[in-house]
Amino acid sequence: QVHLVESGGGLVQPGGSLRLSCAASGFTFGMFDMNWYRQAPGQERELVAGITSTGGSTNYADSVKGRFTISRDNAKNTVYLQMNSLKPEDTAVYYCNARRIYFGRRDYWGQGTQVTVSS
16 A cells, blocks of 8 residues: 655666656655665675655755755655765665655665666
8 A cells, every 4th residue: 555656767877967756655755754764786785875755855865965955845755865976976876765754664665667777
């Protein structure tokens, strides 16, 4: 019933841009913080960016600061990740995560979308 569906991934050249989207359903989107994680082959999953439930605060991994922007549209139940100045090391599967802390912690995950940065 809970679904997080990522889209927008693909192949892009270094220096290019992509915009990822995550469409959420089956839960109260506006009560959840939203995060983007990524996992490259042979590496641990890492937090890329996060945004609070109202969109009032964001945080980013040091490796993407100044290049990536997370945003959300609660009216559309959608969170976005704008990725600019992409580098080969950004290549990974990107996962959308919904997280609620209060009333018992809950985490929901999407299936991921592949981002490949290569010449």
